[in-house]
Amino acid sequence: MRRTLIPDLVLDANGARDDIGVTIEAGRIQEVGPATEGERLRAKALAPGFLNNHSHAFQRALRGAVERIEPSHPNDDFWTWRERMYALARGLDPDSIREVSRRCYEEMLSAGYTSVTEFHYVHHRPDGTPYQDPNALAKSVALAAEDAGIRLLLLPVAYARGGLPRFRDPSVLAFLQRVDDLRKWSEWRPLVEVGVAAHSVRAVPQGWLEEIGDYARREGLSLHIHADEQGREIEECLSEHGVRPVELLAQTRSLGPHTTVVHATHADGQELDLLAEHGTSVCACPTTEGNLGDGFLPAAEILGRGIRLSVGSDSHVRIDPFEELREIETNARRLSGRRNVLVAEDETSPTPYLLRAGWGRVGIEPGDPADLVEIDLSHPALADVAAENLPSVLVFGSGSGVVVGTSVDGRNVYAPDETGG
Secondary structure, eight states: OOEEEEEEEEEETTEEESSEEEEEETTEEEEEEEOSSSEEEEEEEEEEOEEEEEEOGGGGGGTTTTSSOBTTBSSOOHHHHHHHHHHHHHTOOHHHHHHHHHHHHHHHHHHTEEEEEEEEOOOSOTTSOOOSSTTHHHHHHHHHHHHHTOEEEEEEEEOOSSSOGGGOOSOHHHHHHHHHHHHHHHTTOTTEEEOEEEOOTTTSOHHHHHHHHHHHHHHTOOEEEEESOSHHHHHHHHHHHSSOHHHHHHHTTOOSTTEEEEEOTTOOHHHHHHHHHHTOEEEEOHHHHHHHTOOOOOHHHHHHTTOOEEEOOBTOSOOOHHHHHHHHHHHHHHHHTOSSOOOOTTOSOSHHHHHHHHHSSSSOOTTSBOOEEEEETTSTTTTTOOGGGHHHHHHHHOOGGGEEEEEETTEEEEETTEEOO
């Protein structure tokens, strides 16, 4: 069915336009331009949906439960938090991971995310033996995304050492066979795409990284990996390999335009140069990085090198794309002692750069998937805001509460007090 939406304003990274219609058919944007006839969205603005490019959906169940010191671990940090996360992961089964993932994805839709990249590494039974279907847990996560109505890039994650037995595969070939099988299963699921991931240089040995990097490039798949999140990770990589994590990824043919490095909070200048040289992108997760004490994203250096940036809510201590984007700039201000730090060339505000990072595009364009969010212009945070200031107010002066509708593939999947609409 073909329909035209006419909101009060249509937003892009550079501003807001009125008297514009957005025509949708077969799940895609067909036209964007002047329109007088269609479905009026009064007191609403229409914007692209946000991409949540890094998620561990099951970790949402930790929210609030880890915000106190355990007597046995008085010096709380990432590594003590990880033990609590492992305890949660031990108890998951296909039904419970589907339920917690569905709730997480529904919250994402309510916040304005229309797509999620799920970094999935809970693969097997608690003792490490495979389920009858070796991809049972991954499929449960995919079904949860379908239940909620969110677009999913599912990344089965290679894990060879450390962690829990249920994270690990016996060989890289066994892992890649599971990826192949999952890709075949997903072929007829329109909102599900399968890529591949390696957990980190501490969990995946050099030979595995080479095989996975070659596989992703040969098959044209997205490849994600945690890197430079923690100082200890870098020390261990230097001890084992004599190089830093991103340098090892370059040596193992794991970098390229298809690759996203997650975090990069402790990446040095040489590593950032390698990311820029290979066209590799970075995914920042500021609310999680702040919650875990990971450190600060070198955002100004990333912008200066032209490295593509995206955001994710990671452990889901918060699910709010506006907050993620705001944290990137405000942390850059804290580090530099200046204001309006992340301003791209020929621009005067950080807002366009941040919205491009959040949306993965500039605005609503013909040919794009009809993944859209409706913004309540009557919300107290936005009332009486001039149209030219609206994008900046969304980033710096509001939160996910301004979202009053979300569509994926042209289908309404969220409205207040309503899910899966």
